[in-house]
Amino acid sequence: MIKLKVNGRTRTFKGAPFTRLIDVLREELGLTGTKEGCGEGECGACTVLVDGAAVCSCLIPVCQADGASVETVESLGTPEKLGALQEGFLKEGGAQCGICTPGMLMSATGWLRRGGGADAASLRCAIAGNLCRCTGYQHIIDSVVSSVKGRKRARR
Amino acid sequence: MTPAVGTNVLRKEGPEKLTGRALYIDDHKLPGCLFGATLRTTIPYGRLKRLVFDPAFPWKECVVVTAKDIPGKNEVALIEHDQPILVDEIVRHPMEPIALVAHKSRARAYEALKHIQAEYEPLDPVLTMEDSLAVKQAIFPPSNVFKDILIQKGDLESGFTQAEVVVEGEYRVPWQEQAYIENNGMAAWVDKDGTIVVLGSMQCPYYVHKSLAYAFGKPAEKVRVIQATTGGGFGGKEDYPSILAAHAALLAIKAKKPVKIIYDRPEDMAATTKRHPAWIKHRTGVTRHGKLVVQDVEVVMDGGAYMTLSPVVLSRGAIHAAGPYECPNVRIRARAVATNTPPNGAFRGFGAPQTLYAAELHMAKIAHTLGVDPLTLRRINVLKLGSSTATSQVLRESVGAEDVLERCVVKSGYVKRRIECAQHNRDPKSPAWKGVGLSLIYHGSGFTGAGEVMLASQAGVALDKDGRIRVLAASTEIGQGTITMFAQIAADALGLPVGWVDVETPDTSKVPNSGPTVASRTCMIVGELVRRACLDLKNDLATVVKGGVPRSEKELRRAASAVCGKAPSKEYIASYEKPREIVWDDKAYRGDAYGAFGYAAIVVEVEVDKATYEIKVDKVTSVFEIGKAVHPLLAEGQIIGGLAQGLGYSLMEDPVYRNGVMVNAQLTNYILPTSLDTPPMDIEILEKPYSHGPFGAKGLGELPMDVPGPAVAAAVFHATGRWIPELPILPEKILKAFSHDQAKG
Known part of the structure; x- marks a missing residue:
């Protein structure tokens, strides 16, 4: 089981450890703010912060983020209260x-x-x-x- | 009421986009949804003999669709109905769809494709424009020509007799990929009453609507098309969504479940439309002092395997092919030809960036031949109020060509920088050459010729019983600011705050057909319809509100209830009316090709490394005349973004085709400009109001795409003394030009 802290909340993932981080974020956790543009780390649309570093979530297997803190666009603000x-x-x-x-x-x-x-x-x-x-x-x-x-x- | 038009009100849908709340098609969760994948051809031309399904694969898990499953006609309804939705027999290009598979797992749908074998009987393909014109094979019988256009003005022969100097040139431009960051995607399902519904990324909901009704043999009201938030289009989501929507709908009907098809980047790049490649020949006669006497232009564009939008792309390209200059004798012959490659389609500029690149670089060449500065040559010939264009259109108002040229020259310090760079280039110790290039373009707003009359667009506004005001149009927000701009126009027409105006989602069950979101027409044409419709609503409000205009939302609600009576809302729809003075003869290709033109000039400074021939753009100065900037910040965003695409077209974007298919269909090796490749740009907007545009506005979106190419090429010539008459200008091409000169000794 993989444990992540996503936008400050502890989340677990029981699927295949080599599932791409972007798929876990979008499909398992419903955080569709993170976008896929190319699937090969060229466009950067899927950029998230993993322990503070900006990375392409389409290139990272979720197991690599085990125990890490992940931040997505959803953490920056809401339409009512923008960051x-x-x-x-x-x-x-x-x-x-x-x-x-x-x-x-x-x-x-x-x-x-x-x-x-x-x-x-x-x-x-x-x-x-x-x-x-x-x-x-x-x-x-x-x-x-x-x-x-x-x-x-x-x-x- | 302070006017909203001309101010930078906040982008209406901005907060949703900035927080990840905006739902693009891949973000929509549809209950029970399956994922669709597409089996595509691997040969350019031939006969599909049969499809062999691997008996070991569990096909029961999947829904499979082939051409046999199409209930109506297996044709994509566009200009010509020559393109099948799925190949049934003849394969006409690689990446052509043959079969569709849906599965509840996206990965398994793609896995299933590997278990279908397509067997072909290959035929000899036509892969180049030259082979197509020579009719190596009649792939679009009899001549392989989709469209042949002839524009004539004055008398060519007498023109060449009068000419003191004749300059010839041949220019080439390649494909260009729109490269929106959101790939094409579409979802479809069938409502309980049998209505086919599609939701997806698109520019033109009613194009999709028309082609679905045709393919499925349904009455118009049994097809509903809804635009999802769309991650860029640039023309790439003009016609392609029609075939994609048909695919999703075919699967959804057979599966009896919602189906979503989302292309990945390689599929999107290799299978969907691109800018037409073209070659353009110029033969121009001038006086010794540089007055244009005669222009003879030949244009050939590669349409790909099916007609799709090629005739209209060609038409815009042909009309702009002489450049923004007055010349008494002109002949432009333009042809779009068929090849066994994926159909080329719309891309910002729609044929004009190709022909204007040639026209403008040719002006630099003429100036060089005559020994005058390119600026002087342009000043002598530039279109003015009362000038007549290549189609003999007399320009009656809002002509900004001279204004943008002169302003850009001053702003950029063009004259001084030309001298400084020439001086710099005399220093043999400098590691790089420097050059300054100039170009000037015009671009017609709206559909060409009788196009707007044929579209007969409608747009309007609704007032709901509860006081909500909704702009009604099928024109889509694809990043350019449609929603915000419509709200501004409606607010000012009504005399109400912009915050009180909403813009309805483009959904064919809710909005009238305001035509496609293309051709720099959304603001000028559809915006004017919105404005006119709002005036009718304003009149109604005036009859029920004391003082004529509601001063609070409460007053508006009260007025709404009085206006609507028992109905939930009241709609006000305006239809396009051709201004009386616009006259176009489609047979002779003569007359008022566009209601109005926008104008742009650019000055580009480049450095070319003497060792590597690498080109760096140091400075970009550009001035635009667009009638009225409804939203100056959004307008500037369109300009800078379009110029960046134009710089990509000029310097790096280079689709490589082998055997009829793009082989660098990835963002790894199809290079787009990054923030480091794109220089800071100095932009200015001028306004010469157009009487038929809302608040004077003309088109803007496509203009910036036209200018960089020829200016960059001219700057490279200024720096290196070498003409590179083919985009993109890669270091290899400069090297080749130098080696060629050396070989000649």
Whole structure:
């Protein structure tokens, strides 16, 4: 039996240990916010945080996450109460069709939490593993920058 | 009331998308749902002799569908009914669907496919445009030509007599994959009353509706098509969902259960539509000073194995093939031909990025031949108010070509940067060459020619008894901002806050047919219908509200109840009416091809590494004239995203075909621009209102796709002195151009 902490809640999985993490999240736990775009770790739409590190959940067998803490987009906020990063995306046009958005949000969350730079050049590196076909990335970068500024303002 | 149009109201469906709550088709849980998988052909051309089912496999667990199970006609209803839903005898391309399997486990459905053997009698395929034109095999008898278009203006012969300099050029563009991050997917089930329902990722619910009713022999009201949240389209979900919906419905009918088919990336990339490859030849006569005298253009596009949308893609490509310039003598001949490859289809720009790439790079070549700057050449010939286009359309209003060109030149410092880069290139110690390229395009908004009249679109607004206002249109939100933009237009037309307006889900049982979500038409054409319908609702409200306009939601509720009476809601529907001055002759291919054009100019700066020939885009400056930006932030998002796709088309996206099928059908080796490949872009929007667009708006979505290709190619020429007349411009091609020059000594 595999034990995971998903979005702060302890969950168990009794299926095949090599089931992909994305399938466990989407099909067993009903967390469909995590998206599959390519199934080979190229597009990053399935990005989640495993013990704080941004990883492609389509490449990770669930057994590899045994005992780990997994965070998905569902942990960041709700439509009624968006998180700061989500607010930034809403205000600056960071989401268009929205399919890459959960992965983008998780990559950016992992990056900022580890103390990664919040300037445009650093952020372009931070999300280089997440493909977006709609935005040309500029508004995504603006969104993250704006959310960080917003948070700093709130702290003052 | 502060107007909503022209402001950046928050994206209406944004919060759901940002929290994982938005339900894309693969996220929908349907009770008892089976998963469908598709058996596909592996040869480009031949006869399907039989299907052999492995007797050792437990077929009882599965539902299997072949062509024999199709109750109506085995035809996808599009322009021509030449494409079967499932192959019954003749195979016309690789990856063509032959059989469908459904199973309650997704993995087992795919496993089952491995236990079906298709036996073929192969025929000699036609795999290139050249072989198709030479009729190596008549795969679309007699000539293999799906559509042949001739546009004529003035007199070609006298034009070439007057010309002082003649410049020729030949250009090629490849396929391009739409590469939406959500693959195609569809679910289907049958309601208790026998209605076939499909729910899925799509751009055009009524296209799917029409083809399902036809294939299943059902009356319109017994077919219901609902759009799920859709993860990008770019044209790739324009016609393909029709065949996919038929597959899901066939399985659901036979299984008597809901069935979902979700393609994986390799299947989606290899089987579904792509941008048409094309070759384009230009022969242009000019005066010594650069005035265009005559343009002779030949266009050939590869339609793939079935007609699908090729005639209309070709039409848009042909009409834009002369570029945004005035020339008295023009001939454009364009043909779309058949090959034994998967059908090519819609992709943002719809034929125009191909022909505009050639037209604009050819302008750079003419300028070079004459020894004038490409900017000067464009200034001499650019379309102005009162100019006449290649189809002899006289531009009567909202002509922004000169404006975008001049603004972009100033904003980018084009003139100074051209000189600086030329100076830089004289330094032999520098590791890279630098270049600056310019391009200017126009793009018609809405369906071509009589297209909008034939579509006869309808859209409207409903007022529910409880005071809810719903915009009614089948135009889909695929990321571009349809929902938000409709709400803004409706709110301002009604004089009410934008937060009071909802937009109904595109569901054929709830919304009228506002036409397909394509051709930069959703805002300009459908938005105007929404605006007009709202004016009728506004008039009704005025009769029951003191002061004419409800000032609170409570007042609106009271008014709604008075307007609706006993009915649960009242609908106001507007139908498309052709502006009187638009006249198009489809036989002669002459006249007002579009109600209005949008305009864009771009200046691109590149660096080319002298050792590796790697190309880096340093700077992009682009200016757009779109009538009115209903939502400036969304408009800018469309522009930057479209330019990024155009940069991908210019520099890296390269589908490799072998034996009629794409062999790099993965995101591992079909390279898309990442955040590091995409430079920051400096964008500006200009507004010259169009009288028939809502609040002056024209089309926008496709414009940005047209501009980067020729500008990048021109910049590479400026940097290296080498013409690379074929996209994508890969380092290998530059190397080849240099080696070729060396070989020549």
